[in-house]
Amino acid sequence: MDFNIIRCARAVLHVTDLDKSREFYVKALGFIETEADDQHIYLRGLEECGHHSLLLKKSDEAHVEAISYKVSSEEDLDRLEQFFTLKGMKTIWMEKGTQKGVGRALRVQDISGLPIEYFASMDQVSRMLQRYDLYTGSRVQRIDHFNCMVKDVEKAHDFYIKELGFACSEYTEDEHKKIWAAWLHRKHTVHDQAFMNGEGPRIHHIGFWLPDPLALIHACDVLAASGFGKSIERGPGRHGLSNAFFLYLRDPDGHRIELYNGDYLTSDPDFNPVCWDLDDPQRQTFWGHEAPDSWFNEASSVLDIETRKPLKTGEPTLKKRKPTFVI
Incomplete structure (x- = not known):
């Protein structure tokens, strides 16, 4: 590249x-x-x-x-x-x-x-990593990944890997060996960019890294005490895919945020992507409650970069099946 x-x-x-x-x-x-x-x-x-x-x-x-x-x-x-x-x-x-x-x-x-x-450049400000007196709420540390609903996951997967230099950590395929969802990365974690099969283009969620699972649990307590209990859409739980400890929230406008901890290193050049069967129930929830319908069907609309108007979405190329997910 x-x-x-x-x-x-x-x-x-x-x-x-x-x-x-x-x-x-x-x-x-x-x-x-x-x-x-x-x-x-x-x-x-x-x-x-x-x-x-x-x-x-x-x-x-x-x-x-x-x-x-x-x-x-x-x-x-x-x-x-x-x-x-x-x-x-x-x-x-x-x-x-x-x-x-x-x-x-x-x-x-x-x-x-x-x-x-x-x-390439952004203004620098003070890092607050050791300002423990400022650790409130979920104690969010950094942005971690984007998850996007697209009409053709395999097309997006191939372009990002072959043309942009991303690597695949995990993916889900159907009975016809077609890619249903994919987790791609540039940094040496499970993903910077995920693609899921669905009506698109839309943004499913933005993931933020937390220091530990306890921070995620504490976030639930703070949200409930602050009047945002209904913002909790899914979790807490653990994904099979990526091994992540997760919590999905909806902000006041409906944008979905994931609080996230617990994935793994992908830096070795001989690392092989993990393939999950679409019918494997542990891929989506290693433990925890099943996701609600809103998690599969709802996502944020995106804008045209020139007109700043919402883009029209289209149906996915792969036929819809029972709900599946990406993280």
Whole structure:
């Protein structure tokens, strides 16, 4: 590859009420608020020294504007722009100074229609890792992954591996050996990017890493005591896929957040992807209650990178079966 994608790095969500969002993300979940104005809230985890990993933008409707990856250099951005242009994909530049905290960025509507952003530089702020006096709520540490519903998982899987240099850690296939869901990574954990079979393109959830399982349990207590008990959609529990200890939440606008801990290292060059059969019940819930229908059917809409209007979605290429999941 002529470019180096490092890791998932931030998400830009449109929300309808910044005050309600602050109550949820800062007071209940314990995100660090880097700064804010009457149109934006910039949030980060305790171990993050980048300006933010989650940007909440005030809007009349709730959508996902972009999910972002950090790359190694400014030259990587230029090479990515050339690459996507040659592939016939739509790109736009977000010049330095147009987004607070972030340098020049490239946005592309990817192979599945997802609005993906790449950037090389972000303003640095104080890392709060050892500010234990600030550990509240879920004690969220950092952004970990994106999970996206797409019409053709195998197409997305092949493009991200063969063209963008991602590696696969785990995947689910059906009886015809077609890929139903896939977990792909650039950093040396289970995933930066997951794809699940469904109506798309949509964003299913954004995952954030917690320091330990107890932090996840404590988050449930804080959410309930703060009046956000109904925001808990699924869990806590453990996935077979990735071995993750998980909790799924819906924010005040319905965006899904996963609190996540317990996956494993994938850095060895001879690591072989784990294949799960679609009919294996342990792949989705190693233990814990089954997911509700909303978990399989609902997701956040995404925006066109140029018009900023919601993209139309389409039915998946693989026929629907009994509910399945990715993490």
